[in-house]
Amino acid sequence: MEILTQMQSKRLKSAFDSSWRIIIIVAVLVQASILPLDFLFDLRANRWYWVLDFSISGLFLLDLLFNIYRYKKIRSHSVLKDVYWDTYSSWKYFIADVLAVLPYAFLLSGPLWQLLRLFKWVKVFQTMRHFQMRNIRNTSSILFWLLVFGTFLFSHWCACMWVRVHGIEPGLSNVDNYVQALYYTVSTITSVGYGDIVPHGNLEMLFNIILQFSGVALLALLVGSIVGVFTKKNPAEQRFIDNMEKLRALIHYQEISKDLEHRIGDYFTYELKQKLGYDESELMDALPFGLRNELQLEFKKNVIKDITLFESVDDQFVREIAQYLKPMILTPGDYLFRAGDKGKSMFFVQRGKLKVLSADELKQLTILRTGDFMGEIAMFKKTERTATVVSIGYSDIYELHRKEFDKVLKKYPEIAEKILVKSKSREERYI
């Protein structure tokens, strides 16, 4: 469909999009870092400051134009308009951007106009939110960098304010003055408080009191977000941990044999390592009908393609058969079926090894591996199983019931023919 193609071409451009956003964030950070230094030490006397400042202004102007362009394009798009976060969704975002660019013009008149540049922060927060919302793969690292840069900028601004409150010590260079102030500020907000530099006079003391409280708030914020990260886990790992804990509690309260305990532990580990630990049914429930179907198909398509029986069948057939395949896990030594059981379904090996034994379980007929299928003869003929199948290690099996298979085959008689021929050629060998 042309809609989807359009969406994909959009995504190709998103690498450029993300890079541009990061450049703007870096520019804003640089701007916010040098601004207070300019206020303190009159950096405008230096040439490099002018170059830097002009560059940042230029970037902001470009960003403004780019945002206007992006806004126009997204607006008319059927899908993107519903999923984009950081466009000019309201006037205030546009005005903030314009105000951030303006000081470029008033630059000559004084540093205070520069403060208007801080309006660009609106953009930063909007971009952060966009990244957090749209970046499916790594959100926790965004939070981490937010905390790191936030803490750095907070310390930096406080240090500059302290220099202002305390006065520049004349005997020291600008750098020394700043490092000392930063050292003092950090030792206060981390609540270390060496006491080699202390406030004198009411103003300094009051500034200090605020600094100390903000230190406590910072600590509480850090702890809060770290606790949040600690209590949050990958759902599959969480499931493993919960299961192991239940096993632990069971062992504590009931006597079960050491062997069974280990076999249960092994099973949970297998489930986690083989990536089956994650229960996708919850995600499925949150999706609308269309997406749910496609996701389910995607899972089983890989499996079905591996199965030799279905080689070179068309997509529509796979789509139909997929919904009827039911997954099963066999632990080492588990029987899939025994000779004499009724044959109501056939099985496909997704992963693992199983041995086929003669009816008396004395002779090993063959080994089944990934992609093999079994039990189709008894299923088609509605007779009893003539062999016994045991899992050697762990095996992931898909089961397909006769009823559902018949339903699909009726629609695709030519595939039915092919499958029967294939399974005939096997009949001679065993089962």
Add this chain to the structure above:
Amino acid sequence: MEILTQMQSKRLKSAFDSSWRIIIIVAVLVQASILPLDFLFDLRANRWYWVLDFSISGLFLLDLLFNIYRYKKIRSHSVLKDVYWDTYSSWKYFIADVLAVLPYAFLLSGPLWQLLRLFKWVKVFQTMRHFQMRNIRNTSSILFWLLVFGTFLFSHWCACMWVRVHGIEPGLSNVDNYVQALYYTVSTITSVGYGDIVPHGNLEMLFNIILQFSGVALLALLVGSIVGVFTKKNPAEQRFIDNMEKLRALIHYQEISKDLEHRIGDYFTYELKQKLGYDESELMDALPFGLRNELQLEFKKNVIKDITLFESVDDQFVREIAQYLKPMILTPGDYLFRAGDKGKSMFFVQRGKLKVLSADELKQLTILRTGDFMGEIAMFKKTERTATVVSIGYSDIYELHRKEFDKVLKKYPEIAEKILVKSKSREERYI
């Protein structure tokens, strides 16, 4: 009903009610702030202190009278008596208020009587609870201000106590004395501890020990409440985050195509942005039958009113049809139905665009938009669909089954007539 009107008129007065409560809280805070200063520096020598003190006393007296009045009115009210928190629900609240007003009379005899005024705090906590319970829109800001004012008052009282324990330093003004004490206290309870001011003698040291422990307790309290806030989220956003996390885990453990991954991510974003992310069924379950019905009606009423088919139908009809409308979401490219499907229901577009294609899916017949309806012909005639409908972007659709529609139309034959006429005029065009 007259009960409801009475309730609404009550609510108009609640703006005044809230303002009065906030004034009283401010008065109590001022009272609690100047009281320890009075003990230390004999503020009663100043004229402004007398004025302030008299004003607060007056306010407390007015509040006492206002509370008595409110108590009487609420008592006899059928609804309010069950939902109000801060009336004189027991004698102790009344006595606390009386004790807080009394010192007015004993003012001349000494500052110790003033301490009785602190009984007014009972009222503050009661009011806080009322706000927290009754204010549906912003409770977390109440907790924030409670923490800020609590920390401020605690530091203030500790500073005053330190001046008392340490003695007023004669060389310094009252203000200098206080600021120094506050600086020392804050540096202790935030556990910074510069060490430029240290306790001397056993009494000061013991006071200090208590102060340090209370600092730790304060920190633990702050962290505890901030962690509480961090782990709590808007249910809709929480749902989005949970869903995205499940998607993330899926990608980590299973190979799914990049395109499908993005389409699922887009869907969750759409759900959140279009405000459909919040699952109201849980709230519905917590409500009694009457309220549940009304809430459900309220949701769908807006939608039904938008639908041109139901223009100018009466409220009773809307009420009945509302309960049978079932919401659906279509993602870009999803089919609503295809030509040849059986027509068992009709659909209403709440939001989005859908294209109607000819049976061979080659010709685009028309575009359906918010307020349009479709599929009614096949539904009435019990025939197959003659066209195919595909969603262009995301669409919110309501489905109405024939069975339920028939049930409602039987009761309202004149509306049935109107609908048939309308749908006839469309039949000529397509479908």
Add this chain to the structure above:
Amino acid sequence: MEILTQMQSKRLKSAFDSSWRIIIIVAVLVQASILPLDFLFDLRANRWYWVLDFSISGLFLLDLLFNIYRYKKIRSHSVLKDVYWDTYSSWKYFIADVLAVLPYAFLLSGPLWQLLRLFKWVKVFQTMRHFQMRNIRNTSSILFWLLVFGTFLFSHWCACMWVRVHGIEPGLSNVDNYVQALYYTVSTITSVGYGDIVPHGNLEMLFNIILQFSGVALLALLVGSIVGVFTKKNPAEQRFIDNMEKLRALIHYQEISKDLEHRIGDYFTYELKQKLGYDESELMDALPFGLRNELQLEFKKNVIKDITLFESVDDQFVREIAQYLKPMILTPGDYLFRAGDKGKSMFFVQRGKLKVLSADELKQLTILRTGDFMGEIAMFKKTERTATVVSIGYSDIYELHRKEFDKVLKKYPEIAEKILVKSKSREERYI
């Protein structure tokens, strides 16, 4: 049954039991507090120390004997043996107690023997656990006192160790030495660290390093337990908060009328205040069949006794009818039933006021109050309702279906008679 009587008589003695346990805990605390002081300042020179020490020894001996007696009694008891925590369930508890008493004999030989007394702590932890497990009403206060005493004792022991490490300063009295050490220790473990007293030499520094880390551990412990308390809430209040949050989210995402918003908020407040907020069904699920039945009976017994219809019926009848009563809540203005509805059940007013209106809803026939019942005529006669009943404020109603009522009445024909007579006398009046 004699079992239950026995249990109750046991409980009468439990007041003495609890008091004795608290006395022993206090004795252990005193013992643990003076022990390190004795090591430092040779308290055995003082007379009062001897008296105190002998008293504690006596108490420990008494406790040992009392515990042996208790153990014997509980052992043979059919119920208590399964629910008591702090008896000599294993040999180690008994040996710990004996070791704690022994030093009494060796007292003369030196203070080191005293250390054996600390084995009594085993008892304290066992008692704490018993209180926590068996005290149904207030467990969080136990945790609080545990933290307070734990912190105090830890600081006290550390201070004493510091005096040992640092040496007693000769110019100062014992008390001064101790207070200074405590001040230093607390300023370290709370991480304030004034720096007026600092360690000198490697030994002091290493001691100090341990102290600082234990301070961090203490802080983490305090924060951890406080966060635990913050995130835990009374289930009824938690339910209210959750419901309000859902309402808040709804308002944020959907437009609903201000009036309906307030009515839903009012309903949740009513549910909380009238103590109906707590959903007992979860507790019920955790109970075995016998207790579940009794608990359900207990709830409804009070209600049934209030109902005039069942005055002076016997307990067995109440027990049977109780299980069939279904609770309902009506919000202000809700209809209980309207004239013309089919009468399939009758209703009992547990709380609230309802007005009975004539069939045309124009005339108010009567007001129903707590203990009243209604709808029994239509139910018995299987006819339509002849009046309309509307709730004025909030009402708690119990519904009883005809089917179930008939079942019970068949077993108690004499009560059936009485009820019919009563309801006949009402028929004249209305309905």
Add this chain to the structure above:
Amino acid sequence: MEILTQMQSKRLKSAFDSSWRIIIIVAVLVQASILPLDFLFDLRANRWYWVLDFSISGLFLLDLLFNIYRYKKIRSHSVLKDVYWDTYSSWKYFIADVLAVLPYAFLLSGPLWQLLRLFKWVKVFQTMRHFQMRNIRNTSSILFWLLVFGTFLFSHWCACMWVRVHGIEPGLSNVDNYVQALYYTVSTITSVGYGDIVPHGNLEMLFNIILQFSGVALLALLVGSIVGVFTKKNPAEQRFIDNMEKLRALIHYQEISKDLEHRIGDYFTYELKQKLGYDESELMDALPFGLRNELQLEFKKNVIKDITLFESVDDQFVREIAQYLKPMILTPGDYLFRAGDKGKSMFFVQRGKLKVLSADELKQLTILRTGDFMGEIAMFKKTERTATVVSIGYSDIYELHRKEFDKVLKKYPEIAEKILVKSKSREERYI
């Protein structure tokens, strides 16, 4: 099956396996501790350092060889390959190990090559993960030791870096220099900050700033993990606490008799103490069919073996009967059945005492104890119960319905015979 035997023999070797891993971890820790000291104080001048260094190198070499051997063995194993964590699952782990051994060869050229040894940390983290994943019994202690060693090593490295930054003070011995640096570092990262040692110059101050922030991060990490531990509990104890809290809330909101309150509390305590508090059904749900069956059998096998009726029956019979036994708990005074009830099932006493009363409940016929069974006569003969059975204390009972019993007995006619004979011999006595 030979697979399982193979698995068990593997497990016997795991004690050696674990010990070896711990030795390697200790070696890595020692290595990481002495490395920075070597950089500072040129330890290579000492003989003992050479011996130690050679030993560690030897251990690392042995571990490399052992890991290669283990990897080969596990690779070909049907079960272990799916549940082992710390083998060379990818090339990078192998390379890290080789790099860690290499410095042995380059040792003579300088200490910088030693840094390559730190690649062995990859192994440590891998081992930690293995322990955490595979150690079913005690994971929280692993986290504890990780925190302790992590904090120690971090402080140690920071102290060494401080000596480097600050310079070695010439008047002091190496030990004094190190202890002072450690004291300073710890006082900074615990945010105590005495201030007797303070940084001078920009470099020291910047180092200090980083140290202070890392202290805050450490604190947040500690608090985070401790909060995690605090909020996590043994599922059985958690269940008890939740139940008690629900009971507490109930008492708060509803009037229930003191006696019933205590009886419910007693029941929950019983459930916890008798180890039945843990609900294994959740664990069962997480297991595949094969393991679930075996676990269920394991629980009930012990019980069935205790029952005299099933003495000397074969395993297959036990396996079949096990799945039909349904557990029940009787509280003191509960009736199991009364004379006159229909006999549809028989009961087995797993634990507890019950008295058998005559039909008029006046005469006590006998006492039933652990391993006894009852009610089989009425069940076999399909008649009414002829006696009444009451639980004295708490009793754990298994119920077996006639239908299911018949099903099993049909398959084992010889056991059916034995049971009938046994129950005949009882019939004479009572019931």
